Amino acid sequence: MNNLVTLTKHNSIALIAVNSPPVNALSQQVRSELIECFTAAQKDDDVAGIILHCQGRTFIAGADITEFGKPPLSPDLNAVISTIEGNGKPVLAALHGTALGGGFEVAMACDYRLAERSAKVGLPEVLLGLIPGAGGTQRLPRLVGAIPALDIMVSGKPISASKAEAIGAVDKVVDDELVAAAIAYMERLLADNAPLRPVRNMSAEHVSEDSFSEYRRSIAKQARGYFAPERIIQAVQAAVSSSFDDGLAKERELFIECLKSPESEALRHLFFSERQAAKIPDINADTPTRTIKQVAVVGAGTMGGGIAMNFIQIGIPVRIVDISHEAIERGLATIRKNYERALSKGKMTEADIEKLMSLLIPTINYSDLSEVDLVIEAAFENMQIKKEIFRKLDGVCKQGAMLATNTSTLDVDEIAAVTQRPADVLGLHFFSPANVMRLLEVVRGEHTALDVLATAMKLSKKINKIGVMSGVCFGFIGNRMLHGYGREAGLMLLEGATPEQIDKLVYDFGFPMGPFAVSDLAGNDVGAKVREERAKDGFASKDERDNLISDKLYQLGRFGQKTAAGFYNYEDGARTPQPSPEVKALIAVEAQRLGIEQREIDTEEIITRCIYPLINEGARILEEGIALRASDIDLVWINGYGFPPYRGGPMFYADQIGLRKVYDTICRYRDTFGNEFGYWEPAPLLEKLALEGKSFAEYKK
Ligand code: T1G
Numbered sequence: 001m002n003n004l005v006t007l008t009k010h011n012s013i014a015l016i017a018v019n020s021p022p023v024n025a026l027s028q029q030v031r032s033e034l035i036e037c038f039t040a041a042q043k044d045d046d047v048a049g050i051i052l053h054c055q056g057r058t059f060i061a062g063a064d065i066t067e068f069g070k071p072p073l074s075p076d077l078n079a080v081i082s083t084i085e086g087n088g089k090p091v092l093a094a095l096h097g098t099a100l101g102g103g104f105e106v107a108m109a110c111d112y113r114l115a116e117r118s119a120k121v122g123l124p125e126v127l128l129g130l131i132p133g134a135g136g137t138q139r140l141p142r143l144v145g146a147i148p149a150l151d152i153m154v155s156g157k158p159i160s161a162s163k164a165e166a167i168g169a170v171d172k173v174v175d176d177e178l179v180a181a182a183i184a185y186m187e188r189l190l191a192d193n194a195p196l197r198p199v200r201n202m203s204a205e206h207v208s209e210d211s212f213s214e215y216r217r218s219i220a221k222q223a224r225g226y227f228a229p230e231r232i233i234q235a236v237q238a239a240v241s242s243s244f245d246d247g248l249a250k251e252r253e254l255f256i257e258c259l260k261s262p263e264s265e266a267l268r269h270l271f272f273s274e275r276q277a278a279k280i281p282d283i284n285a286d287t288p289t290r291t292i293k294q295v296a297v298v299g300a301g302t303m304g305g306g307i308a309m310n311f312i313q314i315g316i317p318v319r320i321v322d323i324s325h326e327a328i329e330r331g332l333a334t335i336r337k338n339y340e341r342a343l344s345k346g347k348m349t350e351a352d353i354e355k356l357m358s359l360l361i362p363t364i365n366y367s368d369l370s371e372v373d374l375v376i377e378a379a380f381e382n383m384q385i386k387k388e389i390f391r392k393l394d395g396v397c398k399q400g401a402m403l404a405t406n407t408s409t410l411d412v413d414e415i416a417a418v419t420q421r422p423a424d425v426l427g428l429h430f431f432s433p434a435n436v437m438r439l440l441e442v443v444r445g446e447h448t449a450l451d452v453l454a455t456a457m458k459l460s461k462k463i464n465k466i467g468v469m470s471g472v473c474f475g476f477i478g479n480r481m482l483h484g485y486g487r488e489a490g491l492m493l494l495e496g497a498t499p500e501q502i503d504k505l506v507y508d509f510g511f512p513m514g515p516f517a518v519s520d521l522a523g524n525d526v527g528a529k530v531r532e533e534r535a536k537d538g539f540a541s542k543d544e545r546d547n548l549i550s551d552k553l554y555q556l557g558r559f560g561q562k563t564a565a566g567f568y569n570y571e572d573g574a575r576t577p578q579p580s581p582e583v584k585a586l587i588a589v590e591a592q593r594l595g596i597e598q599r600e601i602d603t604e605e606i607i608t609r610c611i612y613p614l615i616n617e618g619a620r621i622l623e624e625g626i627a628l629r630a631s632d633i634d635l636v637w638i639n640g641y642g643f644p645p646y647r648g649g650p651m652f653y654a655d656q657i658g659l660r661k662v663y664d665t666i667c668r669y670r671d672t673f674g675n676e677f678g679y680w681e682p683a684p685l686l687e688k689l690a691l692e693g694k695s696f697a698e699y700k701k
Helices: 028-043 077-085 102-107 126-130 137-146 144-153 159-169 178-191 208-222 228-241 245-259 262-277 303-313 323-345 348-357 383-396 411-415 452-462 479-494 498-510 515-522 523-534 547-555 582-596 601-622 628-640 651-656 659-673 684-692
Strands: 005-010 011-017 049-054 091-095 098-100 111-115 121-122 173-176 295-298 316-323 361-362 372-379 402-405 425-430 439-443 465-469
Touching: 005 028, 011 028, 011 144, 011 178, 011 402, 028 077, 028 452, 049 178, 077 102, 091 102, 091 178, 098 102, 098 144, 102 121, 102 137, 111 159, 111 178, 126 228, 137 144, 137 228, 137 245, 144 208, 144 228, 159 173, 173 178, 228 245, 245 262, 262 628, 262 651, 303 323, 303 348, 303 425, 316 323, 323 361, 323 465, 348 601, 348 659, 372 383, 383 402, 383 411, 402 452, 411 425, 425 452, 439 452, 439 628, 452 465, 452 523, 452 684, 479 498, 479 515, 479 547, 479 582, 479 601, 479 628, 498 515, 498 601, 515 523, 515 628, 523 547, 547 582, 601 628, 601 651, 601 659, 601 684, 628 651, 659 684
Parallel strands: 011 049, 049 091, 091 111, 098 121, 111 173, 295 316, 295 372, 316 361, 372 402, 402 425, 439 465
Antiparallel strands: 005 011, 425 439
16 A cells, blocks of 8 residues: 655655645544654654645645544544654644644644645534544644634634734744745754744633633524534633643543534534535536636526626626616615625725626626626526526527526426527526525536536536535425425414414524524515416415415515514514514414314424425435435535534434334324325335335435
């Protein structure tokens, strides 16, 4: 087996280089060879100093996450750390790329740290439901102070090399070639007889219990439901109040707790799911992609403006099209307002705003789109309007231009069929607000060309979206599953639950908002208009109870926050929802009219009737091949609808509960509520896997 870690010498300086693509993760072989090389350098009397660096795109980016959840493999990372720190000779870490997690912990075991200006360092373990487990919670507070260390570990966000230098996590930032700079720096250290500086011997500044309590309060909202952030705080409390070794023991105890937590299992599932989603079976590295240098967005409304922002953010000019200059001006004003919010928070300057706005080219003439590489249609959710737009695009856009619709439900193949180029047509379904939500459903039409899909998946990463491939069906993956969730929430209103009761329980489950608060925020009119359009096309629900209250509110003009009344009341223009006596009365009247007996509905029923329809429909979507894998469905619901990441997504959550339990509950609801409309018909795939004792994760189509 070829070496992944090599030891060479430059005069009296040992150069230990890690070369383990793609990210120099600390696999068992890397750990073993690091110990071998550091031990050899220690024993070599000609070696006065040691430099640790990496080849490839980054310094060590962390422990090898693929090893988690399996029996531990020795040597463990702490053995590597001890070998470095106890070497007896000055050790310099030379950082480039992203020195993260165990990688940065290894760097902190060195005496000195040198970084390329473009390098970043961080301890993102919290994003995997973990805490740093190789001394990071004990060394970082000693280097930078307890509170700055907490900010780095609880946020999980990397910091720049210059920021790291400013707070003492890195000693020197260089613009020269890294290894040469490291050699020069080590020669200087040796010439100055610079001392060994084991971080473990530094003292961590004292921090009061009140400061930790204050810190807990400051992160309470972002840490809600998560397991690891509190354990990070406890580990740092140990760092400032115990000996290094006692603190290290405390860290170990807390790390094991986190590693075994269902939250960490869920978050590690999502880490790999995000990377898996980019892999499309019939698309590979050789699939060509198209160059996207100019984009057009048709429709300057809320969605169109948000979509345009994604592209100007990465320097791609966007022609923004609408039917009138006034409509475009309104759209541009909304975009500018979004940027001015960032300006007020100090995240942008006026110059930044002007630069971005200059990339927006307004036009009402389709003839101006003849040179664009990609058009994204974001017009009103009406098939005739969309077909008319695609006919025009087909007539003016150059050969090879990609034509995408942002439709959230309509048939992409039907839209493609009005063009002479269905191979260039696809769906790019953004989620509102389109400049914020990370999910992008890439909808593959029957005729969509492979290079168009490959381009779309590559582009999604460029605009910092999580691209998930979907087949064509009503609602694609997310909105198709959303229907059952909203339906059951609405039915429970008629049966005796209140909007605030359901919303509170869904919030406690981990969503940022419950279904009724979301509806009031997005606008009850949005869903009602989609249902109106569907009814025109003959797709009205056969169940008059389905979305009954939502439709009644729409008819009453209670659209939600924008009308200061929806499922809730919003007094004095406040955004805080207040229970509405008017809505309570409306529900009672409708329930009585329908002869629905009111009853107390318990937490278990409310949660399972909201969540299990997601799982059931997700199983159908998986079996039909609309989604390529169960983990793709998880990514859709976490990044498009706020499903709590620490539960892994609806399909992962179902696997953690056990599919048999989900299946039995669905059968019980079918037998209890009746199955006139098929609401509780178990999906065949769910039934099959449940009865075979299998999981969605094991399912391969
Ligand atoms: N272990 C194993 N594989 C990893 C990996 C890791 N740490 N990081 C990335 N990969 C794989 C990834 O699955 C993908 O594989 C390929 O590398 C390229 O990744 C003890 C316990 C470094 C910023 O959390 O943030 O250290 O799909 O597509 O967009 O305290 O990868 O090609 O087969 O993401 O350029 C802490 C996780 C671990 C960093 C590069 N470290 N990685 O992003 O490439 S826990 C992390 C990232 C730990 C210690 C604790 C990113 C990146 P494939 P990619 P990228």
